[in-house]
Amino acid sequence: MNRWTVRTCIILGMACSISRAAVTITASVSGVQKGGAITFTATTDESDPVDDVTFSYEGTTDTDVDTTSPYQVTTTMDWTTLEDLTVTATFAYNSIADQSDTVDVDVIDITFIGPSSPVRGSTASFWAITSPSGIGVSSWSWSYDYDAARYQSNTVTWTDTANSDHVSNWLGTIAEPGTVEVSATISGVSCTKNASISITPRSGGAWVTPVACVEDNEPNWGSLIDVSGENTYGQIRDLEGNAPENILVPQTSADDWSDAVTIREITLGPNKGLFYVYNTTLEVDQETVINQHIKSGAPNPPGASENTFEHNDASGGCQEGEMGDFVQAIKNHEYRGTPSTASSLEGHFGRLEYWFDNNPDPSVSIESVTDTTENDVVTAVNTTLDFIEGDIQFFMGHQGFGDWPETGPNWGGAGSLGSGQHSVFDDYGFSWTACDYGPANF
Amino acid sequence: MRTCMISSVLILVVASVCGAAASDSLEERLARAGDPAQVGETVESDAARRAAYIALEALCAMVRETGEEARLEHTARLVTALHDPLPTMRRAAARVLVVRPDVDTVPVLLDALDRESSVPVRRVLVNCVADALKRLDLPDHDPQLVAAASAFEGTIRDSTTDAEVRSAAMAGLGRLGPVAMPALLRFAQDSRWGSAFHSQLPAAFAATGDPAAVDEILALYDGDPAEGFRAGCLHALMTLLKETQPDDPVTAQRAADALRTIALHTPNASLAAVASRAYSCVDGCHADIEFVTFVRTHVATSQGRARKNYLRALLGLGLPLDAQTKTAVESIRDSATASAAERKVANAILLNDTE
Numbered sequence: 001m002n003r004w005t006v007r008t009c010i011i012l013g014m015a016c017s018i019s020r021a022a023v024t025i026t027a028s029v030s031g032v033q034k035g036g037a038i039t040f041t042a043t044t045d046e047s048d049p050v051d052d053v054t055f056s057y058e059g060t061t062d063t064d065v066d067t068t069s070p071y072q073v074t075t076t077m078d079w080t081t082l083e084d085l086t087v088t089a090t091f092a093y094n095s096i097a098d099q100s101d102t103v104d105v106d107v108i109d110i111t112f113i114g115p116s117s118p119v120r121g122s123t124a125s126f127w128a129i130t131s132p133s134g135i136g137v138s139s140w141s142w143s144y145d146y147d148a149a150r151y152q153s154n155t156v157t158w159t160d161t162a163n164s165d166h167v168s169n170w171l172g173t174i175a176e177p178g179t180v181e182v183s184a185t186i187s188g189v190s191c192t193k194n195a196s197i198s199i200t201p202r203s204g205g206a207w208v209t210p211v212a213c214v215e216d217n218e219p220n221w222g223s224l225i226d227v228s229g230e231n232t233y234g235q236i237r238d239l240e241g242n243a244p245e246n247i248l249v250p251q252t253s254a255d256d257w258s259d260a261v262t263i264r265e266i267t268l269g270p271n272k273g274l275f276y277v278y279n280t281t282l283e284v285d286q287e288t289v290i291n292q293h294i295k296s297g298a299p300n301p302p303g304a305s306e307n308t309f310e311h312n313d314a315s316g317g318c319q320e321g322e323m324g325d326f327v328q329a330i331k332n333h334e335y336r337g338t339p340s341t342a343s344s345l346e347g348h349f350g351r352l353e354y355w356f357d358n359n360p361d362p363s364v365s366i367e368s369v370t371d372t373t374e375n376d377v378v379t380a381v382n383t384t385l386d387f388i389e390g391d392i393q394f395f396m397g398h399q400g401f402g403d404w405p406e407t408g409p410n411w412g413g414a415g416s417l418g419s420g421q422h423s424v425f426d427d428y429g430f431s432w433t434a435c436d437y438g439p440a441n442f
Numbered sequence: 443m444r445t446c447m448i449s450s451v452l453i454l455v456v457a458s459v460c461g462a463a464a465s466d467s468l469e470e471r472l473a474r475a476g477d478p479a480q481v482g483e484t485v486e487s488d489a490a491r492r493a494a495y496i497a498l499e500a501l502c503a504m505v506r507e508t509g510e511e512a513r514l515e516h517t518a519r520l521v522t523a524l525h526d527p528l529p530t531m532r533r534a535a536a537r538v539l540v541v542r543p544d545v546d547t548v549p550v551l552l553d554a555l556d557r558e559s560s561v562p563v564r565r566v567l568v569n570c571v572a573d574a575l576k577r578l579d580l581p582d583h584d585p586q587l588v589a590a591a592s593a594f595e596g597t598i599r600d601s602t603t604d605a606e607v608r609s610a611a612m613a614g615l616g617r618l619g620p621v622a623m624p625a626l627l628r629f630a631q632d633s634r635w636g637s638a639f640h641s642q643l644p645a646a647f648a649a650t651g652d653p654a655a656v657d658e659i660l661a662l663y664d665g666d667p668a669e670g671f672r673a674g675c676l677h678a679l680m681t682l683l684k685e686t687q688p689d690d691p692v693t694a695q696r697a698a699d700a701l702r703t704i705a706l707h708t709p710n711a712s713l714a715a716v717a718s719r720a721y722s723c724v725d726g727c728h729a730d731i732e733f734v735t736f737v738r739t740h741v742a743t744s745q746g747r748a749r750k751n752y753l754r755a756l757l758g759l760g761l762p763l764d765a766q767t768k769t770a771v772e773s774i775r776d777s778a779t780a781s782a783a784e785r786k787v788a789n790a791i792l793l794n795d796t797e
Binding site for chain 1: 533537541561562565566569572573576601605606609610613617634637638640641642644645648649666668670671673674677678680681684685716723754757758781782783786787789790793794
């Protein structure tokens with residue numbers, strides 16, 4: 001009821017119904033979350049024709065005007081938060097003075113504070129505060145939905161009932177992108193806030209794979225060069241394990257990179273229960289090795305009076321005066337081509353470097369791995385690195401690609417460094433062969 | 443035109459394997475993979491290889507995440523792709539087939555290996571056979587393992603086999619497990635092959651996880667004083683340790699004892715570091731006070747490659763750092779002269795220590 005009318009009734013002791021016309025405003029709900037809508041309805045029992053009804057709101061100069069009955073507006077309450085926000089309906093009549101009535105509603109919200117794109121592995125702290133501030137809340141409900149479809153149960157929840165406080169804080173290490181949501185009943189109004197959280201990958205430091213190769217590293221490597229054709233002239237391989245198949249290390253056994261990563265469990269916050277790659281020591285640590293029996297100073301093959309180098313380098317030999325180039329060409333083939341150039345496509349190690357220049361770093365590729373058990377994380381890391389290592393290995397190979405032709409500047413036919421055939425010692429016939437052995441096994 | 447053929451091959455294989463299960467993001471990646479604009483003029487150009495890589499990555503993800511029925515459908519098409527004229531695609535098909543292998547995968551791959559002419563693809567096929575068998579986790583002397591061991595041995599002995607393929611077959615042989623031990627011993631005891639595979643035999647023996655491997659590796663270690671070779675033997679003992687530690691404690695303990703003795707008593711500083719790094723993989727070694735003290739001391743006093751191995755040992759121990767060791771590790775992390783790998787390991791130790 002119009003308060004002015006009531007007051008008049010009391011002072012004059014008259015029947016209200018005959019004092020003045022009553023105007024009334026009612027709200028569809030007593031409160032709403034900021035941004036929600038309330039329908040306000042105004043009525044009058046005055047017989048004088050109504051020109052219009054103006055609805056005005058505390059905290060804003062905006063108004064709504066309705067000229068036809070029923071006088072009703074639906075307003076989005078999005079300009080402020082306030083308990084007991086007053087809304088006024090003012091009737092303008094054709095002949096008599098304006099009359100008005102008011103109604104109070106609560107406009108409540110949750111102020112959400114938190115990082116939208118935290119770095120993986122950092123502590124993300126999400127805050128929810130009542131707005132207006134200082135309203136006691138008995139229970140805050142938090143949830144975090146992972147974006148990743150692979151998680152069958154991909155929602156983490158937490159209910160904060162501590163202190164009946166107007167503030168709630170959910171924090172913990174974050175690793176997976178998703179949606180964080182908080183809800184609470186504040187002054188009788190159900191409020192919910194959510195935010196999409198992307199994750200910024202870690203970069204630099206641990207997430208860069210060092211790539212190194214020591215050239216011609218083992219002076220005693222290689223078996224006797226003979227007529228079998230099974231001798232390897234040179235090789236590039238993992239330095240410590242002597243394994244040609246291993247490129248990304250530490251790789252304790254084939255395709256097992258568990259020693260290359262530290263896995264951590266997240267025990268608190270939105271990603272509680274997840275395991276992630278905390279850091280990695282992944283590296284490439286290669287060496288090239290050149291067969292000792294093709295080098296100058298090598299021992300003579302059993303039964304021969306000179307070694308392979310001397311025999312071929314001698315006047316009239318298959319590589320007369322050029323055996324040094326031949327050996328150098330083997331070295332360059334294993335390493336960075338001719339001339340020795342980083343990321344050269346003409347050498348195995350150069351091709352490895354080239355791969356790293358043109359592909360995502362393997363350490364970065366495992367940076368985002370998460371799962372619900374430590375074993376699953378290790379398995380995912382192993383699968384990822386196995387795939388990558390296979391690709392590197394294939395690219396380092398020298399056949400089948402147009403970018404490593406057989407006519408290159410190194411060991412690539414006539415005019416190139418180390419071109420031509422050479423002779424090997426036939427330990428069955430105790431004689432040197434004709435110049436019909438060439439660069440095949442390297 | 444060859445370029446068009448590459449594109450169409452990629453699109454055909456990728457699209458047929460993809461089916462309706464692909465998510466939007468995968469479709470985007472597949473679209474990139476099949477985009478003619480990204481495929482170069484040369485048959486095996488870098489762009490073609492890159493496109494195949496992207497397609498392969500997407501296919502792997504799909505095969506991993508799809509159900510059994512869809513997987514079987516994919517498998518049939520991938521087997522067909524093993525005969526593709528483009529080596530890149532044959533290699534891609536093999537790699538995807540072993541993501542989720544079944545009992546038919548290995549015979550198919552061995553057949554492909556028998557017919558394959560491209561050296562890099564043969565090498566991939568050898569690795570894929572070993573991968574598939576490892577994932578199938580068959581009993582030690584399953585007929586599939588026996589068949590693979592026989593095929594690998596034959597490949598190695600075939601005089602026309604390229605050195606790279608032969609090397610991959612030797613590594614693959616070890617990965618087959620104890621069933622490979624007789625073949626490995628035959629190679630080791632033959633002077634010609636024993637010499638050719640001298641540096642690869644320790645790793646191959648270790649990969650078998652066979653109890654007899656300890657003695658074979660130690661015999662190789664004792665028989666060749668070359669530092670690089672011996673480092674490989676120690677690395678092999680570490681592999682054996684890892685392979686046997688949960689299920690065969692006796693073999694694991696023998697490997698551990700050998701590594702500990704070498705770590706603490708060899709006069710060769712480099713090998714002591716390698717052995718220390720290997721011994722740090724032993725469960726419970728953090729309680730070995732003498733070893734822990736040894737590692738801490740050498741982190742502070744060693745240099746170069748040896749220091750990197752001691753850092754890795756320290757990382758493996760996983761113990762809280764004392765003040766002196768922490769200072770040493772910090773100084774390595776911040777050193778301009780330390781290698782990038784050393785700094786990376788030092789950083790990992792310090793990060794772990796703050797947890």
